[in-house]
Amino acid sequence: MIIWLASFFNQKAKLWINGRKQQVFVRCDNSIWFHFASLGEFEQGRPVLEQMKLTYPDRPIVITFFSPSGYEVRKNTPLADAVYYLPLDTRGNAIRFIKAINPSIVIFTKYEYWYHFFAQLYKRRVPLYIISGIFRDGQVFFNWYGGMHRKMLRCVRHFFLQDEHSKQLLAGININNTTVSGDTRFDRVWANAANPKQLPEVKQFIGSHKTMICGSTWPDDEKLLTELIYLYPDWKFIFAPHELSMEKINRLVELLPPDSCIKYSDLALAEDGNSYQCLIIDNMGMLSSLYQYGHMAYIGGGFGVGIHNTLEAAAFGIPVIFGPNYHKFNEAKALIELEAGFSISNEAELKAIVEKLSTDEAYYTAGCQQAKQYVDTQKGATEKIVNFIKDSANA
Numbered sequence: 348m349i350i351w352l353a354s355f356f357n358q359k360a361k362l363w364i365n366g367r368k369q370q371v372f373v374r375c376d377n378s379i380w381f382h383f384a385s386l387g388e389f390e391q392g393r394p395v396l397e398q399m400k401l402t403y404p405d406r407p408i409v410i411t412f413f414s415p416s417g418y419e420v421r422k423n424t425p426l427a428d429a430v431y432y433l434p435l436d437t438r439g440n441a442i443r444f445i446k447a448i449n450p451s452i453v454i455f456t457k458y459e460y461w462y463h464f465f466a467q468l469y470k471r472r473v474p475l476y477i478i479s480g481i482f483r484d485g486q487v488f489f490n491w492y493g494g495m496h497r498k499m500l501r502c503v504r505h506f507f508l509q510d511e512h513s514k515q516l517l518a519g520i521n522i523n524n525t526t527v528s529g530d531t532r533f534d535r536v537w538a539n540a541a542n543p544k545q546l547p548e549v550k551q552f553i554g555s556h557k558t559m560i561c562g563s564t565w566p567d568d569e570k571l572l573t574e575l576i577y578l579y580p581d582w583k584f585i586f587a588p589h590e591l592s593m594e595k596i597n598r599l600v601e602l603l604p605p606d607s608c609i610k611y612s613d614l615a616l617a618e619d620g621n622s623y624q625c626l627i628i629d630n631m632g633m634l635s636s637l638y639q640y641g642h643m644a645y646i647g648g649g650f651g652v653g654i655h656n657t658l659e660a661a662a663f664g665i666p667v668i669f670g671p672n673y674h675k676f677n678e679a680k681a682l683i684e685l686e687a688g689f690s691i692s693n694e695a696e697l698k699a700i701v702e703k704l705s706t707d708e709a710y711y712t713a714g715c716q717q718a719k720q721y722v723d724t725q726k727g728a729t730e731k732i733v734n735f736i737k738d739s740a741n742a
Contacts, residue, residue, distance in 0.1 A: 348631065362418075362419065365609065367432045367434060372443075372447035373429050375409060375428070375447070375448045375450075375584070376407075376450060376472060377407075377449060378407045378408065378428075378448045378450045378451065378729070379406050379407070379408050379409070379450065379454070380410075380448055380450040381409070381411075382411045382455045382459060383396075384412070384413045384456075384458065384459050385412065385413065386414075387417075387656060388583075389412070389415070389417050389456075389532055389655075390532070390678075391423055391457060391535065391736070392454065392478060392537065393426075393531075393535050393731050394456075394579070395454065395456075395478055395732055395733060396408070396426055396454075397426065398733045399452075399454070399690065399733060399736070400426060402490040406430040406451065406452075408428050408429075409427065409428065409448045410424070410426075410431070411459045412430070412489060413432070413624060418432055419598065422602070435475070435570055435670055436472055436541070437462060438466075438653070441461075441463035441464045441466070441467040441562075444538075445464070445473075450473055451651070452473075452474055453468055453473055453475045453476065454476045454478055455475070455478070456475050456479055457479045457480060457523055458480070458481075458497045460500070461499075461578070462495065462498075463487060465502035465503070469501075469502035472636050474504040474505075474703075474736075474740075476503070476505050476506075476507065477505075478507045478732055479509055480506045480507060480508045480513060481508065481677075482516045488516075488719055489495050491516035499684055500522055501512070501522065501525060503524070504524065504739075505526065506522070507525075507526050507594045507725050507728070507731070507732050508526065509529060509677065510527065510585070510677055513525075526735065528732055530728060532656070532659065532678075533726040533727075534729045536635070536656075536658045538659070538728045539662065540639070541741050542723065543636045546633065548615055549585070549637065549640055550640060551620070551727055552620055552623070553621075554583075556582055557586050557642045558583040558585060558640055558641050558642055559572075559575070559586065559641060559642065559643055560587070560637050560638050560641035560643075560645070560665075561584060561585065561648060562587050562634050562638070562656075563634065563647040564589060564647035565590075565651055567597075567601055568645065568647040568648075568649070568650060569586070571693075571694050572645060573602055573604070575697070575700065576603065576607065576624060576625065576702075578603055578698065579705075580624070580730070583624060583625070583626070583643070585625070586627045586628065587634040588627070589647055590656065591629055591630070591650065593730075594710050594724075600627065607623060607624045608624070608626065608627055609626060609627070610629045611626060611633070614626065627709060635659045638662075638663045639663050641660065641663070641665050643665050643668065643701070643704055644665055644666070644667045645668045646668070646669040647669075647670075647671045649669040650671070650672065653672050653673070653675055654669045654670060654672065654673045654679060657676070657678055657679055657688060660720040661678075661682060661687060661719070661722050663686070663719070664716065664718050666688070666711065666718060667682060668688065668691060668697065668700060668701070670691075671690055671691070671716065673690055673702055679723075681721060684716065685718070685721055686714055687714045687718035688715060689714070694715040708735070
């Protein structure tokens, strides 16, 4: 009801409602169903998706998304035979959808627990796997009132977890069908850094200048970053905002120094595009490749619900800076310990860490090496997961 009301004035909510109304499910046989909450979870689970497609080439791949930000970007992905919004979690919807796609294997990434879908899969003895799962103290599963949620967990055939603490939490409620396999995002970002998409217009825009990549930024991040543009006039700054509506893009343009920026959509036609100090990326899908051109990165979201993907930048061996709300993210805490990641709470702290990284060459180089090494040593979750699922199917 809340989303329906919001749909009258919020484009994302409108897509959420209308996308589900217009769906027609194509009949499948023996499919492999992947569910992702949003675009970030798609990228996280993508290595497993790609490997399962290779392992079972004769089985159709079905993908569902909860959020428009995932569906709208990946609805035409060649990795899937069908892409849908996840229907609302009712018993009738679950029965109809599962009957239509007839899955033989179901894989959910990180989180998303839907009672009726899980119950119907369990009833039909369809193996359901959670990959890159992570659990924290205080979640509903571990409280006295979480009985229904614990029941959902018992519908899962096996949990592939990011860390040992998650395994211990589940063991505390007598769920032991778990493996600490790590986070599949490491496999994804490592592969991306090994073979990034080349962006010649961006490379020309940067030239020989030091560059900060500002990824998935929100207004609170952008206000702080604006001050750096005045402090470092010889640097280039590339902004990839989290939200790409014209309203948000125009607000960012107004915030930056006058006549300092150009949009990526205008860059190819501009005769003097490289004369601007700031570049605003106004399309989706480029950020993961932009980091190859950066000397350091600022990751947005840390002044809101939580930071976005720090690993995409770290995989290219550059230090990452982010706001104070990072404590739910193990990789951010690890990068801080390695002095390859830095949390800031205000403008003064941001200026201080950028100055140190830009003037202390040994400190900067060590941070770069630690960032890349951290990603390199954490990859491998995909192989463990796919081998387990394949062995279980053959047992």
